[in-house]
Amino acid sequence: MLFSGILFLLLLSTVTAHPVAGGHPVSSSYYDDINNATYDNFSSKDKRFVKHYLEKLSKVTNSNSTSTCQRCVNELNIGKEAALKRLDLIPTIFTKWCKDNDIDKKKNCEMAYGRLTVNSSTTGADFGNMLSLMDPNSIDGEYYCYYKRKKACDLPETIDIDISSWWPEKLNNTVTPENSGETFNVLHISDHHLELHYTVGAEANCTDNGMCCTPHNDNDQKLPINWNTNSSTYNSLYSGSYYNNEGQYVLGSKLLNPFKSGGENQDQSVWQPSTIFGAYTCDSPEILVNSSLKSVADFQAKQNLSFDFALFTGDLVDHDELQYTNYADSIEEEELVFRDMKKWLKDIPVYSVMGNHDTFPYGQIAQESSGFNNKFTWNADLMAHLWSDNNWIDAGTAQEVLEHYCGFSVTTKHKNLKVITLNSNTYYQKNYYSYWNMTEPDTFGTLRWLVDELVESERKNQRVWIMAHIPFIDYDALPIPAKLYVKIIKRFSPSTIAGIFFGHTHQDQFSVLYASDGKELGDEVNFAWISQSVTPISKHNPGWRWYEVDKNSFNIMNSHNYFTKLNETFGNNGAEPKWEHLYDAREAYDPQHKWPSDAPLNATFWSKVAKEIGTSNATAQQYGIYSYRDSPYNPVCEEGDCYDYYCYTTSFTYESYYNCVDGNTRY
Ligand SMILES: *[C@@H]1O[C@H](CO)[C@@H](O)[C@H](O)[C@H]1NC(C)=O
Numbered sequence: 309m310l311f312s313g314i315l316f317l318l319l320l321s322t323v324t325a326h327p328v329a330g331g332h333p334v335s336s337s338y339y340d341d342i343n344n345a346t347y348d349n350f351s352s353k354d355k356r357f358v359k360h361y362l363e364k365l366s367k368v369t370n371s372n373s374t375s376t377c378q379r380c381v382n383e384l385n386i387g388k389e390a391a392l393k394r395l396d397l398i399p400t401i402f403t404k405w406c407k408d409n410d411i412d413k414k415k416n417c418e419m420a421y422g423r424l425t426v427n428s429s430t431t432g433a434d435f436g437n438m439l440s441l442m443d444p445n446s447i448d449g450e451y452y453c454y455y456k457r458k459k460a461c462d463l464p465e466t467i468d469i470d471i472s473s474w475w476p477e478k479l480n481n482t483v484t485p486e487n488s489g490e491t492f493n494v495l496h497i498s499d500h501h502l503e504l505h506y507t508v509g510a511e512a513n514c515t516d517n518g519m520c521c522t523p524h525n526d527n528d529q530k531l532p533i534n535w536n537t538n539s540s541t542y543n544s545l546y547s548g549s550y551y552n553n554e555g556q557y558v559l560g561s562k563l564l565n566p567f568k569s570g571g572e573n574q575d576q577s578v579w580q581p582s583t584i585f586g587a588y589t590c591d592s593p594e595i596l597v598n599s600s601l602k603s604v605a606d607f608q609a610k611q612n613l614s615f616d617f618a619l620f621t622g623d624l625v626d627h628d629e630l631q632y633t634n635y636a637d638s639i640e641e642e643e644l645v646f647r648d649m650k651k652w653l654k655d656i657p658v659y660s661v662m663g664n665h666d667t668f669p670y671g672q673i674a675q676e677s678s679g680f681n682n683k684f685t686w687n688a689d690l691m692a693h694l695w696s697d698n699n700w701i702d703a704g705t706a707q708e709v710l711e712h713y714c715g716f717s718v719t720t721k722h723k724n725l726k727v728i729t730l731n732s733n734t735y736y737q738k739n740y741y742s743y744w745n746m747t748e749p750d751t752f753g754t755l756r757w758l759v760d761e762l763v764e765s766e767r768k769n770q771r772v773w774i775m776a777h778i779p780f781i782d783y784d785a786l787p788i789p790a791k792l793y794v795k796i797i798k799r800f801s802p803s804t805i806a807g808i809f810f811g812h813t814h815q816d817q818f819s820v821l822y823a824s825d826g827k828e829l830g831d832e833v834n835f836a837w838i839s840q841s842v843t844p845i846s847k848h849n850p851g852w853r854w855y856e857v858d859k860n861s862f863n864i865m866n867s868h869n870y871f872t873k874l875n876e877t878f879g880n881n882g883a884e885p886k887w888e889h890l891y892d893a894r895e896a897y898d899p900q901h902k903w904p905s906d907a908p909l910n911a912t913f914w915s916k917v918a919k920e921i922g923t924s925n926a927t928a929q930q931y932g933i934y935s936y937r938d939s940p941y942n943p944v945c946e947e948g949d950c951y952d953y954y955c956y957t958t959s960f961t962y963e964s965y966y967n968c969v970d971g972n973t974r975y
Pocket residue numbers: 332333334335338427
């Protein structure tokens with residue numbers, strides 16, 4: 309039986325009853341050791357093999373007679389030759405090659421090419437698998453060398469692949485169904501990024517470019533000797549605070565001297581101690597995840613709101629450095645966030661996608677047809693079990709989860725609305741497997757599946773919402789799949805596709821798709837909602853939103869956005885965060901009520917908002933503030949922070965955005 313629960317129990321047993329386990333000990337010389345130790349134990353034949361390929365690689369890497377692009381491609385060719393003979397030796401060869409030739413920082417060499425362990429997210433095996441699959445002399449090599457080797461090759465021009473045979477011809481003058489005037493509500497939450505190692509009192513102002521607020525990072529400057537440690541700025545320093553199973557907030561024990569002052573304790577001094585609910589430089593402690601979900605429940609009660617279902621657009625797992633990203637924590641973070649959602653949202657079904665962090669090793673997923681997918685099926689198994697155990701999906705849908713890399717389609721309680729979820733790692737530039745066979749449009753089979761689902765819905769006059777983690781406008785979305793998704797969206801808009809939802813950027817954004825590059829008002833085809841994150845990392849206040857949805861057309865009539873001022877929790881003696889309504893889209897972007905109250909917030913509405921952002925600094929500033937949820941780090945348009953807002957909001961793919969800003973991108 310599919311849901312025997314054995315795997316589930318095994319996995320569940322890794323969940324500790326309480327937050328904050330210590331970091332797994334990973335000694336800094338570990339990868340050196342294992343590579344050397346492994347190497348020392350090699351037979352002389354294997355040693356000769358490694359040496360032979362290292363010499364071949366180094367010769368290419370150090371030759372001056374070729375372009376950086378050709379060198380990179382030549383290296384891939386040598387790697388492929390080696391991979392086809394001895395896949396198992398690729399991590400040893402490439403880790404050494406990377407370090408010996410200063411290809412990257414030592415740590416990055418170890419993470420990118422090192423042998424996989426459960427303790428660290430090393431991708432040498434995936435790199436080897438990719439080598440064995442790819443054709444380095446095709447665009448596979450060029451794309452790889454652009455994205456993964458610091459733009460060694462130019463970005464190839466995006467080829468045009470005709471997939472129109474996948475669908476019946478589009479009917480002319482297709483129209484969207486009429487609004488009924490009656491609405492229901494849907495919750496949208498995103499990017500929780502639970503940090504299991506978040507530690508109250510740890511340095512939030514860390515200087516080593518890693519994850520702050522954890523025991524493994526600090527500030528490289530010692531506190532001045534006379535630093536005033538009697539600051540009330542950070543007094544919410546109660547370790548072990550949590551929400552109990554009844555939903556009550558329980559304060560932990562007060563840390564006595566988190567600043568530790570200068571002098572003899574200098575090495576442990578902390579400039580900005582992490583407080584209970586999080587910091588702008590850090591991922592979410594579990595208590596913040598709970599607080600955000602509790603605020604959803606509280607507003608529901610206060611406003612007599614019910615949600616028919618929830619959308620979760622991915623990223624349960626933290627942004628820890630790859631050496632601290634491990635298998636056990638990744639599973640535990642996935643399980644805990646979904647457990648907490650179930651606890652607070654009760655009977656509301658949550659439809660979820662996997663984010664780029666929600667896998668192990670980080671960012672990787674292999675095609676079924678590659679032969680390497682077995683390594684990743686644990687995740688789809690886990691999701692199928694968790695989601696069906698939570699009663700969010702039924703057994704048939706759980707089966708789809710296994711077949712579509714955690715993606716599925718589900719007819720909602722409104723029979724005429726279907727939700728389709730996609731795993732965006734299938735088009736993620738950091739996934740090695742996406743560099744295989746890049747001229748072949750659909751190695752994962754996801755595009756064809758999506759089209760088949762859309763064709764079926766079109767036939768039934770059913771409307772569809774599509775969800776994925778990474779928006780196509782993001783640098784992380786590979787151009788060829790992005791272009792194909794756009795073709796699909798154009799084909800099935802506006803009549804079938806009624807909504808597109810993403811997360812990933814942590815900002816509250818939108819992105820309009822036009823029929824042509826002119827970005828003319830009236831030429832818009834569809835648009836995407838990009839949800840704000842719960843995690844405060846990269847300077848945002850935690851936030852979430854819900855939508856009012858028409859019961860007949862499934863168009864969205866309004867969005868309501870909530871947030872909490874995280875900085876108010878630093879020095880409030882451990883009091884709970886206060887969550888507030890930030891804005892609703894209709895009132896914020898159409899204060900004069902020019903848009904008919906019975907018209908949906910469709911692509912035309914957002915196209916008008918985008919034009920307004922392009923012509924009015926006040927609107928751009930407002931959009932920027934909402935984007936950051938009014939944090940202390942709001943962008944300042946007068947200082948040039950909003951220069952690309954118009955291009956961002958009027959582009960649907962990174963390529964379109966890139967052309968719009970003339971290469972002057974932010975990323
Ligand atoms: C991996 O993590 C486990 C569990 O914390 C630990 O016992 C083991 O020593 C770690 N291995 C290495 C090589 O760091």
